[in-house]
Amino acid sequence: MSTKKNAEARDRESSWTTAPGIALQIRAGFQIASVATGSTPGWHGDKKAGKAAMKERGKLLAELQERLYAEARQGGERRVLLIVQGMDTAGKGGICRHVLGMVDPQGVHLRSFGVPTAEELSHDFLWRIRRALPPAGMIGVFDRSHYEDVLVGKVDELATPAEIEERYEKINEFERELVDAGYTLVKVALLIGYEEQGFRLLRRLARRDKHWKYSPSDVAARAQWPAYMDAYQAMFERTSTEYAPWYAVPADRKWFARLAVTELLAQALARLAPRWPEVRWDPRTQAAQVLATMPRHTAQLSVEELRAEAEDVAAESEDYRNGVEKLITQDARKDAGERVGNGQ
Secondary structure, eight states, X not given: OOHHHHHHHHXXXXXXXXXXXXXXXXXXXXXXXXXXXXXXXXXXXXXXXXHHHHHHHHHHHHHHHHHHHHHHTTTOOOEEEEEEEESTTSSHHHIIIIIGGGSOGGGEEEXXXXXXXXXXXXXXXXXXXXXXXOOTTOEEEEESOTTXXXXXXXXXXXXXXXXXXXXXXXXXXXXXXXXXXXXXXXXXXXXXXXXXXXXXXXXXXXXXXXXXXXXXXXXXXXXXXXXXXXXXXXXXXXXXXXXXXXXXXXXXXXXXXXXXXXXXXXXXXXXXXXXXXXXSSOHHHHHHHHHTTSOHHHHHHHHHHHHHHHHHHHHHHHXXXXXXXXXXXXXXXXXXXXXXXXXX
């Protein structure tokens, strides 16, 4: 990467004054009613800068994901699970398309959870979740999740208060089990404002190509908005743990929500520091055998091209190491005191 490009990248990244892993993490005293859903906690750049920073971070995210995937090919058991919750129109699908769209799709395990089927209802509420967990080496993405059972289940009174309390405990035990088994959990709640959601629903109704996304039940859910906010507050208080914390992402500005999730996901992967697996054969010996099958002139050209490519890869590896080190030791530790949902 050129000096000019390095400087431009640093300028874009410097717009984070407080790392999202710090600014957006739910802590003691968090109140959902205090969240300004149009705010950008920790980010002091505009939309243009945010999109540029996301694109730049996406390059590192893609390599981290590829390394994690490659690691699993030789027995690695680590994996990442991104859980995305939010009210209708909060932007869950946009996170899947725009954030995960920056990495190799073969390394992404996406699952959406709607109304439980008859078979799913015949089992414990975590049964369908366990069946959808990502394999080793993958980034799993849950568009809605087991948390529906303490949100919709609570608001629509599909379970008794005692059952909801029991589910909180079961969720905490389940997530502890996942972490102990090598999962890294990134739990994101996209918090959209009541007025902004109304505008987004109207946009869907105004566009024929978006009608399929709309349901008359969306209006009924708006009528229960206070109850849903109470359910989210209870969910945060009961299930944001040290080993699997929640991150509250203001979502009125779609670009900010996508930028924040990109950074949270990149930081989670950087902490894993996945490595290319070691092979059991000698690359030089194998290269010589391949070259032996090629005409002499072509083989000579291939050797020259490979030397140049090896130099490029070495430079890219250096950029990668520097990027990961900076992400872990500097970017993830930025803290100007900004916090979401505590009145600041």
